[in-house]
Amino acid sequence: MSDTICIINGSVYDPANNIAGEIRTLYVRDGRMVDAVSEPARTLDAQGMVIMPGGVDIHCHIAGPKVNLARKLQPEDHRRDPHPGTIFTRSGSGGVVPSTFATGYRYATLGYTTAMEAAVTPIGARHTLEELHDTPIIDKGFYILLGNNIYLQQLLKEGRKEEFHHAVGWWINSTKSFTTKLVNPGGDEPWKGRRNSNVSDLDEKNEVFGITPREIISAFIDVADAYGFPHPPHVHCNNLGHSGNVRTTLETMKTAGDRRLHLAHIQFHSYSGEPGQNPGSAARDIIDYVNAHPNITCDVGQVMFGKSTIMTADAPLAYMLRGIKKAKWINADTECESGCGILPFSYQEKIYVHALQWAIGLELFLMSQDPWRVILSTDHPNGGSFQSYPKLIRLLMDREFRRQEIAKVNKRAIGKTVLPDLDREYNLNEIAIITRAGPARALGLTNKGHLGAGADADITVYDENPDRELMFSAPRYVIKSGNLIIDNHEFCADFSGRTLHIAPAYDESIVPSVRTFFESYYSIEFDNYAVDDSYLHEHEVIPLSRAAT
């Protein structure tokens, strides 16, 4: 049951509709934005306030098997940040990897109303959907890890392109996912099968399957293109975190040609230097390429100082990071599908590499010429918690604050960057783009990220405040699907949110072949693998841009 609401006197930032700070009246009915409501049940006076669409997180890790392992791993982190319940809301635990309820409420508390879990093993899809159902307020979806899928690699090796296409369609349908995710494509087999080694070059042939990371990436781009997925393959490039990985990142983008591709947490892939040596900044090379190629979207994966948790399907990377402190570490292999590594981490101002990573992220933001395609993220919780977004926004909007922060960090690292010379300050309209309109467009969510008639009534109302961190930390009102959730800074209702997924058509003739593979190499029955609709609850199928083939 949603209300009719009218919001008056607020300064509206709705970049998708070319509205930048104009006083407009907004109307909500039946969960949608409408042109008028005759007698609104509730009128909110937003005098002196800033109104934006609800935030959209294009890349975060909030639900599923690896997230839950990371939760279980860190009682010490929850202990210092309890999340009390209210009469309307459940209690939970905070910290860098909050419990599901705390995750939903805390996103809402920042004015975010949609978040996409960025890496789920297909066999863990059912688990992820159960957790997302317990993640309140926000709409959500997840990307399915297929870049190291053994069956799919076998099809590629045998050149069975047509079957590959349909098998990807089958896998997305069987998991109710939103798009494909590739993580360190081709790197799992050497990790699991060759004593914890890895691939290091886009054109290095896998010993077992005889295909290269580039062939895998290219094949997934083809499939997404042919289907017209709302969001293209979401790629975590090879060589994440390694000095000199800029070459791999540029080559990955070139592999796409002029077809759509999303690069995840691109900051972690923008390093110059030689492997094994200290990295330098290659932000200029990366952002120049992104600026010049409108087919590319990326999220930054900004590093924020303080506690984080590394959680990634890139198991060799996590093992490398584990080597620094040799503290607690998780490796979790998923049969035929993926690897995974998890460890607690912290970024420190005085450490050269951490300060460099922080500065490169800011360089990318500040040198971006198209905010629609360079999207705000911290790769939560890898670069830092989503709860640090307000501080990141302040770093982008407030040059003076940025200078003070630069002064606190490793000087040698800053010296390798052009960050001190970048005077740019983001304005509210650009912030609305990199946190709302841009990610919604990159995801192909036409009803999100804007406030035009017909859009989902996901609205955030912030008190105008020169301290942008404070401002973006505590919206006065949050409306989700037309329901007032936060009223005068306090939760006044709970809401379950929807699951967003796609449903590409596929040729049923692929199924017997997948079944045969399952019967040989999986440990669960094929007929028990696909996730049924009962796990979706409230959901929305996002249409493809091309008709079914």
Place this chain on the structure above:
Amino acid sequence: MSNNLRVVENATCTFCGCVCDDMILTVDDTEKRIVKAKNACVLGRAWFAEHTIEDAPAAMISGKPASVDDAVAEAARILVEARFPIIYGLSDTTCEAQRQAVAITDMVRGNIDTTTSVCHGPSGLAFQGIGESTMTLGEVKNRADLVVYWGGNPAESHPRHFTRYTVTPKGMFMPNGKKDRTVVLVDVRRTPSAPVANIFVQLKPGKDFELLWALRARVKGREIKADIEEITGVSLAVIDDLVQRMKTCRYGVLFFGMGLTMTRGRHFNSGALLALATDLNEFTHFVAKPVRGHGNVTGADNVVSWQTGYPFGVNFSRGYPRFNPGEFTTVDTLSRGDADAAMIIASDPASNFPKAAIAHLRRIPVITLDTKPTLTSSLARVAFRTSTYGINTGGTVYRMDDVPITLRKAFDSPFPDDETILRALKEKVQELLRSRMPRGAKSAFELPLSA
């Protein structure tokens, strides 16, 4: 057997943590029972055969038959009026029911704990300290050329573990099944699992930690004292042979059971084993996995973790979850006499808890949900008879390796399932709490702790 037979394929056995999902059940719809369970092991066959429908009331209050509605109302009253209600069990029910149980605990600011605290709880603690290199069971089938079992006897406790997942199956890189693998069993006695092993290592009782630490030292190339054999019962030669095998295998796995976790040393033992697996990754790919017992104890760990941040032993008395094993684990809340009401879901602590804990359970109002009468239900104020998961009800369970599986119902039961009862109870609790709220109260924080 009647002629009214029906076959359910790909059904799942929830008896143990193997959660085998390849059952072919023949159901007699007239007699309301499973007459054949193809692919099931000896334990699974008994599980399916014994869960017939008995003529019994769905609910009892103080030993007398009652309507489910009255029982729900009485249970809600008990939970809301208690100052320290505890909820325990959960490992033999669905995740859907577990989610409702945590919700109720959150509302009444109670204490929730699962049977993990009396089985692999120490492994959970070790995990928090060390982490874990681990895998799904299919990886073992496809890749593991060295399989080590430590302190467990799967031949009797998890009869299909060897044949379905770890020893005999042929896998992608293990085309000859058992011939491609070396199987090692480490235990204090020669169990029925020993014949499966290529190498049996018998160690002295209570010396697991010492042997594990010696292995860690040798893996790292350190010298150890010659008296290691005297201490552990295992010679240096055997230790070195094992170390050599572990360092040179392609994909090694260490499975461990309660022989490790519930003997002297507990989480130190589990921790030493997890650390050994971690260390071995400097040389090759190595993983470890506790062999979990109950059908959905892994689901309970997962659900309690995602809802609260902690896997078991969680207390909500301050309005948010706190974790303290030893304080908020059920043996302790009972033995100390803290709990003033208990809801036991799909578990029978009265049959296996320490004497002091059972004595306290007899003193306080108890609510039970179980498929059969148990010692615990016999002392309950409110006892619900519920349908059996995986036989009469669907839902989700997690295998010991965190792989979630959807259950298929074989036949209907006249008894409601756990989730249905707990949902009704949650709504009743919510209603009572609302009615008890002082006028103008804004948050659950301002609720009185008791009536």
